[in-house]
Amino acid sequence: MRKSLPKRLLALILIITMITTTAEWSQIATMTRKIYASEKTENTKIESKEVIKGENTKNSTTFQLSNGKKQTIFYGQDVRFETDNGTLKDYDPTLVKVEDSKSENGNSL
Structure with missing residues (x-):
């Protein structure tokens, strides 16, 4: 059981690394800003x-x-x-x- 724990931990670290490096964070940030900006402009009156x-x-x-x-x-x-x-x-x-x-x-x- 002790030998499989480091392998599982290493596998978990590799999975987290792959997920965070393959995501396009700039696109996610841009979409978040667009959504926030549209919510903000809807509430202001002309x-x-x-x-x-x-x-x-x-x-x-x-x-x-x-x-x-x-x-x-x-x-x-x-x-x-x-x-x-x-x-x-x-x-x-x-x-x-x-x-x-x-x-x-x-x-x-």
């Missing part, structure tokens, strides 16, 4: 926002919330450009129908 034009930058937008706080959203790239007179203007993402068969550079469209 507040009204107003854009504060004077505090906007090329890559951020600032809002005045109804509870008196401010919220700033930062973008990964510029969403506005500076005009010749120094004011910021939003990029226009709408598509325009092309009428000509050549571009301004002379390339065929």
Whole structure:
């Protein structure tokens, strides 16, 4: 009986090691954060926002919330450009129908 105890203990240690090393802990942590985040956002009520034009930058937008706080959203790239007179203007993402068969550079469209 004494000789089989160390073998069983070794087998148990190997099983625990295999289980912990083969599990994808990063995926488990990501799923846990997603579940927690969705639970948290469901409980918050939607507040009204107003854009504060004077505090906007090329890559951020600032809002005045109804509870008196401010919220700033930062973008990964510029969403506005500076005009010749120094004011910021939003990029226009709408598509325009092309009428000509050549571009301004002379390339065929």
